[in-house]
Amino acid sequence: MRGVGRAVAAAVVAVVAVTGCEATTAGTGGDAGPEPQGKAGSALAAVDTLTVKGRAPKTGYSRERFGSAWADTDSNGCDTRDDILKRDLDGVRFTDGKCKVASGALRPDPYSGQTVTYARGRSQVDIDHLVALSDAWQKGAFQWEPGKRIAFANDPLNLVASGATPNRSKGDGDTATWLPPNKKYRCTYVAGQVAVKKKYGVWVTAAERDAMKKVLGACPDQKLPTGGNPTAAPPRFHAR
Numbered sequence: 001m002r003g004v005g006r007a008v009a010a011a012v013v014a015v016v017a018v019t020g021c022e023a024t025t026a027g028t029g030g031d032a033g034p035e036p037q038g039k040a041g042s043a044l045a046a047v048d049t050l051t052v053k054g055r056a057p058k059t060g061y062s063r064e065r066f067g068s069a070w071a072d073t074d075s076n077g078c079d080t081r082d083d084i085l086k087r088d089l090d091g092v093r094f095t096d097g098k099c100k101v102a103s104g105a106l107r108p109d110p111y112s113g114q115t116v117t118y119a120r121g122r123s124q125v126d127i128d129h130l131v132a133l134s135d136a137w138q139k140g141a142f143q144w145e146p147g148k149r150i151a152f153a154n155d156p157l158n159l160v161a162s163g164a165t166p167n168r169s170k171g172d173g174d175t176a177t178w179l180p181p182n183k184k185y186r187c188t189y190v191a192g193q194v195a196v197k198k199k200y201g202v203w204v205t206a207a208e209r210d211a212m213k214k215v216l217g218a219c220p221d222q223k224l225p226t227g228g229n230p231t232a233a234p235p236r237f238h239a240r
Contacts, residue, residue: 036217043191043224044216050194051203053139061137067150067239070127074229080154084127088161089118109163110189113182116163126167130158130192131202134172139203146240148200150233157228158196174204176211187219195225 038044063069070081078086078099086092089104102120109116109125118125133141133153141149152158170178175193179186190212197204204212216222 036213036220038216038220038222041224042216042220043187043194043222044213044220046194046198046224047209047212047216050197050209051201052206052209053203055138055205056140056142058134058138060142061134062240063133064240065137065141065146065149066133066153067146067233067237069153071150071154071233071237073151073154073233073237075234080156080159081127084156084159084161085118085125087156089125095120106161106163108182109166110160110185111162111166111180111182113184114163118161124164125161126164128160128162128167128170129153130160130189131196132170132172132174135174136200136202139197139205140201145232146238147232147235150237150239151229151231152196152200154233155196155199155228155231157192157199157225160192174208174211175215176205176207179215186215187222190215191222192225198224199228200231 036044038046070079072079074080074083076083082099082101085101085104086098088106089101090107092104093102094100095102100120101118104118106116106118106125108114111128116124136152141152144152166181175190180189194212194216196202
């Protein structure tokens with residue numbers, strides 16, 4: 001019997017040598033292993049709190065369903081677009097007072113990683129909705145009261161200044177269909193989308209959830225952003 005045991009052991013060694021594989025213990029079976037788990041307060045952990053459903057039709061969507069563009073929902077006297085430009089640009093100059101931004105620069109543009117100059121009237125800078133309005137419409141916003149849609153469109157939590165070229169390639173894509181070319185920003189970007197969808201109850205598709213987990217699995221301690229404006233705009237604002 002000892003001779004048989006030695007023969008079996010020799011056969012195993014021979015297989016390992018031929019295949020170049022490392023011997024493994026029973027039960028591993030090439031499994032990918034458990035999904036990465038984020039800590040409490042992380043964006044990764046928050047992904048599992050999002051509702052997963054299929055995308056609804058785009059029927060009935062228009063920009064006007066989210067109110068007038070860049071409404072001053074926080075009542076600070078400046079429109080939302082200028083608020084975000086002031087927050088995200090360096091070297092800001094104003095046309096008058098401290099509202100209308102005349103010039104500045106993104107250093108860097110979070111989407112491309114490049115420096116992009118802003119000049120009012122001929123800008124290469126857009127204000128992007130992290131969660132696109134059309135995407136939100138197809139994942140729950142078609143059911144909302146107008147005040148919630150207006151709040152969503154103007155919430156600083158859902159807005160970022162970005163270079164016009166990469167932003168316009170995004171369209172209404174979600175995490176499963178578009179990510180910023182600047183790979184260093186992807187964890188921050190996806191964490192922002194998770195935060196917005198959690199705050200407003202926007203659902204995700206299964207493919208989107210999986211894409212979120214894939215990105216955030218590389219940065220499991222990425223914090224879930226918080227803050228922004230209330231989820232209902234003041235009643236003086238109206239939308240169709």
